[in-house]
Amino acid sequence: MSTNSLLQRILQEHDRMGPAEQRLGDFVKAHPGKVIHMSMARLSQECDVSDPTVMRFCRRFGFEGYQDFKLNLAQSLVPSAPFAYEQIVPGDSIESIVRKTARNSLNAIQRALEDLLPQQIEEGAKLLQEASWIGIYATGISEVTAIDAEHKFQRLGMRCAAVIGRKKQWLHAEASRPNEVALIFSQSGHTKQMIELAIAARSGGARVVSITAADSPLARVSDVLIAVTPYDRTELLTPLASRLNHHLVINMLVTSIAVTSGSEFPDQLPALDSWQTDKI
Amino acid sequence: MSTNSLLQRILQEHDRMGPAEQRLGDFVKAHPGKVIHMSMARLSQECDVSDPTVMRFCRRFGFEGYQDFKLNLAQSLVPSAPFAYEQIVPGDSIESIVRKTARNSLNAIQRALEDLLPQQIEEGAKLLQEASWIGIYATGISEVTAIDAEHKFQRLGMRCAAVIGRKKQWLHAEASRPNEVALIFSQSGHTKQMIELAIAARSGGARVVSITAADSPLARVSDVLIAVTPYDRTELLTPLASRLNHHLVINMLVTSIAVTSGSEFPDQLPALDSWQTDKI
DNA sequence: ACAGAAAAGTAGTTTTACTATTTCCCGATC
DNA sequence: GATCGGGAAATAGTAAAACTACTTTTCTGT
Numbered sequence: 001m002s003t004n005s006l007l008q009r010i011l012q013e014h015d016r017m018g019p020a021e022q023r024l025g026d027f028v029k030a031h032p033g034k035v036i037h038m039s040m041a042r043l044s045q046e047c048d049v050s051d052p053t054v055m056r057f058c059r060r061f062g063f064e065g066y067q068d069f070k071l072n073l074a075q076s077l078v079p080s081a082p083f084a085y086e087q088i089v090p091g092d093s094i095e096s097i098v099r100k101t102a103r104n105s106l107n108a109i110q111r112a113l114e115d116l117l118p119q120q121i122e123e124g125a126k127l128l129q130e131a132s133w134i135g136i137y138a139t140g141i142s143e144v145t146a147i148d149a150e151h152k153f154q155r156l157g158m159r160c161a162a163v164i165g166r167k168k169q170w171l172h173a174e175a176s177r178p179n180e181v182a183l184i185f186s187q188s189g190h191t192k193q194m195i196e197l198a199i200a201a202r203s204g205g206a207r208v209v210s211i212t213a214a215d216s217p218l219a220r221v222s223d224v225l226i227a228v229t230p231y232d233r234t235e236l237l238t239p240l241a242s243r244l245n246h247h248l249v250i251n252m253l254v255t256s257i258a259v260t261s262g263s264e265f266p267d268q269l270p271a272l273d274s275w276q277t278d279k280i
Numbered sequence: 281m282s283t284n285s286l287l288q289r290i291l292q293e294h295d296r297m298g299p300a301e302q303r304l305g306d307f308v309k310a311h312p313g314k315v316i317h318m319s320m321a322r323l324s325q326e327c328d329v330s331d332p333t334v335m336r337f338c339r340r341f342g343f344e345g346y347q348d349f350k351l352n353l354a355q356s357l358v359p360s361a362p363f364a365y366e367q368i369v370p371g372d373s374i375e376s377i378v379r380k381t382a383r384n385s386l387n388a389i390q391r392a393l394e395d396l397l398p399q400q401i402e403e404g405a406k407l408l409q410e411a412s413w414i415g416i417y418a419t420g421i422s423e424v425t426a427i428d429a430e431h432k433f434q435r436l437g438m439r440c441a442a443v444i445g446r447k448k449q450w451l452h453a454e455a456s457r458p459n460e461v462a463l464i465f466s467q468s469g470h471t472k473q474m475i476e477l478a479i480a481a482r483s484g485g486a487r488v489v490s491i492t493a494a495d496s497p498l499a500r501v502s503d504v505l506i507a508v509t510p511y512d513r514t515e516l517l518t519p520l521a522s523r524l525n526h527h528l529v530i531n532m533l534v535t536s537i538a539v540t541s542g543s544e545f546p547d548q549l550p551a552l553d554s555w556q557t558d559k560i
Numbered sequence: 561a562c563a564g565a566a567a568a569g570t571a572g573t574t575t576t577a578c579t580a581t582t583t584c585c586c587g588a589t590c
Numbered sequence: 591g592a593t594c595g596g597g598a599a600a601t602a603g604t605a606a607a608a609c610t611a612c613t614t615t616t617c618t619g620t
Binding site for chain 3: 298299300301329330331332333336
């Protein structure tokens with residue numbers, strides 16, 4: 001993404017700098033959190049460098065001076081930006097659970113924003129929109145995702161159903177016919193049941209839209225793939241974050257369909273609960 | 281929450297300050313982006329205030345001085361420069377739908393991180409953990425949230441059920457007895473059915489944990505409130521964002537319960553799907 | 561109305577960021 | 591091989607910034 005962190009730019013510029021400025025760069029990279037609380041004098045001393053050199057170093061990156069540099073450095077350090085998954089461990093306080101959970105979710109969405117390909121969403125939305133019926137398939141905890149999708153598509157007046165459970169899924173997939181779409185959610189794209197469902201649905205003439213990992217077996221047997229990069233081993237531990245992106249994709253699909261079908265307030269549609277329930 | 285955005289803290293402290301410091305506070309709130317590039321002298325002049333007053337103002341919030349204050353201010357405004365919700369409009373391209381959806385979600389989580397009170401999560405988790413059975417109630421699109429909660433609590437081996445539909449909900453709520461907990465999800469806290477369910481459950485001896493807006497009718501009839509600030513009119517249009525925070529709360533509850541009950545890998549629990557499904 | 565405390569301001573000191581100029585280092589040139 | 595030249599860095603100096611100690615003003619309560 002275009003929002004290159006300042007620290008990365010320092011790394012890139014490294015070879016184009018003289019030795020004194022390199023020492024500066026190394027120190028800033030190593031202790032950015034310290035630097036923002038240091039004066040120019042202290043920093044220059046720490047790196048065996050004179051303070052006009054610090055000045056030149058800052059200007060090199062397009063800043064007006066040291067102050068301006070420090071401010072931007074501070075902003076690029078802010079926890080939410082490009083930062084790692086924080087594992088939750090047994091001793092954690094409630095407060096840190098709250099913080100870590102939220103931050104991990106932020107992290108997940110940020111990654112999604114960088115990785116998602118709008119074109120895939122577009123293709124998926126087009127197929128879904130043209131379908132006469134949509135079967136929504138998932139297993140395990142992704143079932144909730146399927147139910148969520150069902151709710152939202154039905155709001156748009158579309159014919160669809162979340163199909164849960166092995167036997168039911170088989171029944172529906174084998175009865176597939178042209179003009180229908182099978183929408184499949186799978187984290188890894190390696191789940192046997194889902195791959196077989198995709199194949200069954202296609203042999204009946206239906207199209208398959210999968211929200212799953214790129215380069216997975218499921219991706220290869222789908223007509224349209226919406227690639228959601230799964231999390232590597234460490235990050236797999238996070239329960240919400242991994243599923244969050246699937247919900248995001250659903251929302252993007254729903255909104256896209258609403259937009260292209262000419263709704264005036266595309267993002268209002270799924271929020272109509274208020275009409276159906278009595279309030280006091 | 282301790283990670284309260286600086287601007288919010290300024291707002292909270294407003295009444296405890298003298299008129300000069302109030303002028304400062306107002307200016308900082310109005311032009312935070314300007315302030316971070318101003319010197320103390322310029323700021324004090326702009327607010328008709330002497331510069332030791334600026335000093336005192338900064339120290340009031342626990343900072344060492346003006347510099348330190350500016351640094352933290354800069355960090356607190358980094359995330360999405362203006363916190364504004366970006367409405368999706370009919371003409372939007374797929375790409376901007378993707379971007380806006382993701383950014384609105386980020387925005388929602390960030391707000392949750394600032395507003396959520398860990399103590400409420402803690403109280404909620406405690407009650408849920410001690411319950412002999414948990415009834416999970418919701419209507420409309422929040423039903424998905426209820427199902428999600430059911431899935432996750434069951435992973436922990438807890439006895440619970442998502443109760444969907446008016447009549448079923450009545451049956452269950454009226455049969456409530458001590459040691460049971462009713463877990464209620466409601467965006468506004470004004471839904472009649474939910475309030476009545478809460479009252480019914482309590483009169484049967486059960487405790488009520490609500491995830492809803494503070495100061496709402498539902499909040500007032502609950503034993504434990506987990507306050508999730510609802511979105512004002514403009515932001516109500518966002519379908520995912522408003523519900524997202526309820527999912528976050530569920531996750532925090534599940535993790536908290538897992539931690540306090542001594543699980544070794546608290547954040548791994550809800551990710552055990554792999555055990556149940558065949559992979560290829 | 562007046563004592564006492566809180567709030568804000570004045571004046572002064574130290575530190576800081578930044579500038580202008582000079583020195584050093586190193587490779588190419590005659 | 592001394593010299594010239596150009597980039598990299600340092601020295602020295604300045605204006606302004608941040609911070610402190612102290613004084614004055616403005617409330618508040620008896």
